[in-house]
Amino acid sequence: MVWRSIVINRPAKLKREHFALVVEQEQSARVPFEDIAVIVLNHREITLTHPVLSACGEYGIGLYSTGDNHQPNGVFMPFLQHSRATRMQRLQLDLDKPSAKRAWAHIVQVKIGNQARCMELLGTVGTDRLASYARRVRSGDGGNLEAQASAYYFPQVFGRSFHRSQTGWSNAALDYGYAVMRGACARALVAHGMLPSLGLFHRSEQNAFNLADDLIEPYRPVVDLHVAQHRPADEDAELQPSDKVALVGLLNVDVAMPRGQMSVLASIEQAAESLARLYDGGSEQVLELPRLIGLRQHVFEI
Numbered sequence: 118m119v120w121r122s123i124v125i126n127r128p129a130k131l132k133r134e135h136f137a138l139v140v141e142q143e144q145s146a147r148v149p150f151e152d153i154a155v156i157v158l159n160h161r162e163i164t165l166t167h168p169v170l171s172a173c174g175e176y177g178i179g180l181y182s183t184g185d186n187h188q189p190n191g192v193f194m195p196f197l198q199h200s201r202a203t204r205m206q207r208l209q210l211d212l213d214k215p216s217a218k219r220a221w222a223h224i225v226q227v228k229i230g231n232q233a234r235c236m237e238l239l240g241t242v243g244t245d246r247l248a249s250y251a252r253r254v255r256s257g258d259g260g261n262l263e264a265q266a267s268a269y270y271f272p273q274v275f276g277r278s279f280h281r282s283q284t285g286w287s288n289a290a291l292d293y294g295y296a297v298m299r300g301a302c303a304r305a306l307v308a309h310g311m312l313p314s315l316g317l318f319h320r321s322e323q324n325a326f327n328l329a330d331d332l333i334e335p336y337r338p339v340v341d342l343h344v345a346q347h348r349p350a351d352e353d354a355e356l357q358p359s360d361k362v363a364l365v366g367l368l369n370v371d372v373a374m375p376r377g378q379m380s381v382l383a384s385i386e387q388a389a390e391s392l393a394r395l396y397d398g399g400s401e402q403v404l405e406l407p408r409l410i411g412l413r414q415h416v417f418e419i
Contacts, residue, residue: 134147239345
């Protein structure tokens, strides 16, 4: 199983040697491609060869670029790896609206449940209110309870003066963590033959990741919990390389899935697989989505 996340914060040259990635810096490092899930390029003086890009496609590795603000701004994904990609994309287009609305309601319920669990783990009062929101979600979330829950949740977790439009360490960390999760969702969807642009709820014509933005929702509280627990005293502090490494590392924390505990990355793969079953005629009950249990790093058996 892929599990290793590589974040490169200093000048480097990346090249392929047989079945391994070689990172040339003051001291070179060598990592088998089959062990890599994510590579984040977080410096302007990083070069890589075409065989590295080809290996990322071959092994299904998510390769992230970052912009001048050091936030992820792009992800390289495999090109239609799935053997039945055309069939799956036709199923996506043919999904009826009632099924899409019921699936979205289920996603929203799990997301709000994870937000409540995040508050509980932080010792924040008010989880009963979120539980009430989750119980009242109906098909399509016509009552917009997802937005109502978030409007209550963020000030409880980050302080009453907090708003997602503010600049500062917390929002920079949230944006970075969400971007990594979003890229992992898009990577898993492509690997299972789906087009990430065709969403259940998100439908923007200018968004190439509508379906990834649907799938990410129950995973956001994983990032929220980490950021809330590691906020610096000075909110004006900049996001450090160590902060970014820790945020990428959230792909390796455990969540609870219907088939047992597993890493976030493995959970995203399983959630994408269950979404494919939804498109293939299943009800929203086939969706396998994560339950937040904390931030314990997954232990890999060797």
